[in-house]
Amino acid sequence: MTDVNAEATAARGTRRTMAEEVYLALKRDLITLRHKPGAALTEQGLAERYGSSRVPVREACRRLQQEGLLKAVPYKGYFVDRVSLKDIYDSFELRLALESHALSRAAERATDAELGRLAGLAGTEYTFHDWESYTEFLERNEDFHVQLAALSGNSRLVAVLRDLIGAMQRFFMLGLDLGDFAAEMRGEHEELVALLQAGQVDAAVACLRRQILASRDRILKALASGRIDLPLE
Amino acid sequence: MTDVNAEATAARGTRRTMAEEVYLALKRDLITLRHKPGAALTEQGLAERYGSSRVPVREACRRLQQEGLLKAVPYKGYFVDRVSLKDIYDSFELRLALESHALSRAAERATDAELGRLAGLAGTEYTFHDWESYTEFLERNEDFHVQLAALSGNSRLVAVLRDLIGAMQRFFMLGLDLGDFAAEMRGEHEELVALLQAGQVDAAVACLRRQILASRDRILKALASGRIDLPLE
DNA sequence: TGTATACGCATTGTATACAATGACGGATGT
DNA sequence: ACATCCGTCATTGTATACAATGCGTATACA
Incomplete structure (x- = not known):
């Protein structure tokens, strides 16, 4: 923690992380209605689909939840937000x-x-x-x-x-x-x-x-x- | 995934999850300036401070990042957003x-x-x-x-x-x-x-x-x- | 037949082990 | 003195194993 002013060295590199990759792919699939409103999604299923483990999937889902595209229900799974x-x-x-x-x-x-x-x-x-x-x-x-x-x-x-x-x-x-x-x-x-x-x-x-x-x-x-x-x- | 309309059974129970707990505590500490703007935070340090593992801490941090209280720099750590x-x-x-x-x-x-x-x-x-x-x-x-x-x-x-x-x-x-x-x-x-x-x-x-x-x-x-x-x- | 109850199971929640990254500092050469 | 390279190390990124939850269902019982 001696690295105080590395704070400035922000997001420069464009090398993508798995979580980011899954986030982008999942968001795309949500926007293009490949995942239909109301559909149920599981972390495991998404992990297999996008080729990663549950951890990056989880991060992507939480992000998309806050953006209002997904809804998470604890111990149950994720649901594509319905369009009302x-x-x-x-x-x-x-x-x-x-x-x-x-x-x-x-x-x-x-x-x-x-x-x-x-x-x-x-x-x-x-x-x-x-x-x-x-x-x-x-x-x-x-x-x-x-x-x-x-x-x-x-x-x-x-x-x-x-x-x-x-x-x-x-x-x-x-x-x-x-x-x-x-x-x-x-x-x-x-x-x-x-x-x-x-x-x-x-x-x-x-x-x-x-x-x-x-x-x-x-x-x-x-x-x-x-x-x-x-x-x- | 036969449980189609469990979608409705949303957040009812108030039992708090670790991630939620850390999120609330960390947010409180950020708002009350217990963590000062510009300060560096690590997942491990926060985990010890709030009594959990890195995983819930991570989730809390990503959330607070999107809310504009933290800034994450990859492979380096988190920094409390400065107030400009x-x-x-x-x-x-x-x-x-x-x-x-x-x-x-x-x-x-x-x-x-x-x-x-x-x-x-x-x-x-x-x-x-x-x-x-x-x-x-x-x-x-x-x-x-x-x-x-x-x-x-x-x-x-x-x-x-x-x-x-x-x-x-x-x-x-x-x-x-x-x-x-x-x-x-x-x-x-x-x-x-x-x-x-x-x-x-x-x-x-x-x-x-x-x-x-x-x-x-x-x-x-x-x-x-x-x-x-x-x-x- | 109806109702309460206990159990199974799918799924998320959490912890931990390991891999990847990249900044820092010392070693090396000029 | 100074630049360059390379190893080291702190830290995040990812995978996996295990715990907790709670819905659905079967089951026991009246």
Whole structure:
């Protein structure tokens, strides 16, 4: 414990640990609905599936539990969190509150160069019924929103928003395959950045609000049309 | 895995697990500054201190890491997160955004009975230089704000806010002993609830904003007066 | 038939042994 | 004096063995 200022030598190396590997793989499988909402999971089963022992699996599960993708019940196992209408409403409401605030702050602080870099992340689409493209689209979309939030300069806010969006990806996966919204969503990000670059803050906030609520309603509508097992609790 | 609907049988029993025990004890010691910001911790050391093996300690540490109280550096150990001015600003800003929104929603939804129960949590003070009373005050204060947020009906928001306030308790601990603000803070909660009960939503939001910013500035002022080791990164 | 009770079993919770990592310091060469 | 290399050691990362829990079921009993 003489190594006092090794504190600075933080996460530099990118060599992945088993726990991290399992975390990423499991999260991916949860988001892509490979593990379906309500399904039961066991540490042993996951360990075999992802090729490790129970210990890294356990760490990954606890993390995903706190992010709201899993639920652990003591001495029983883990259950994939169900998707409820209430959770969808709550999540989008929280997201709106966080992103609205972040956007206002970003408008005050961001430089032209930063906005330019953000614009580079804006062009993102998907193709209907192409499962692979869904995943990539969602990743880019998350990137865009996280980077936008980062321009607020508030790193706590960014961390919270990142976790939230991560937990929300499932919603989109559920919705994307039930209706083709690619055209409808085309250019949303560009529109937002353009307003920011033009310095029209209020319009940008209004635009963001419109987009987020539209996004929510698309999912709700898709879910209402197709019949998906959604215990509304 | 035939036990499909045992999913419902969630956390009922209150029997504590070692990991939980360590988590609570360690969090308490972090909040009360028994472990000082910047200090180095090892799993083995913590295991001996809290009377368990490394495994539960590990789980507690990962949890506290995600809550922003610890930082883990691989193959090296854990470090108590330092308190920076930026983090104080960021935290209060995020808290203001979350609580403002929650308050607005609560004003729309809360029944008189709920507001009455909230009022019961409002009367809370501390006595200067009484370390014990600080802890209890902070717990009651957290309770009040979390319950207030709960009236918004948004459980995701509540979860995020709870973690955030938990991580912020240290700030108050740093500040409380550097100045006697008991008188200044007396009745703040009552004032807020009264405005809510009177249906004066806008005034309540303004009041909350005033209180939160005052709280932040008290801490900043106290920190500026006493000299506390605050690496501003 | 209904009800209380005890047992089995799947699963998590915990401890411990061992492997991997990488920072520090001394040895070595120039 | 100074840089470089290499071994050492503290610490985390991982696997495995064992304990604890509590649900489901069979069983005993009225």
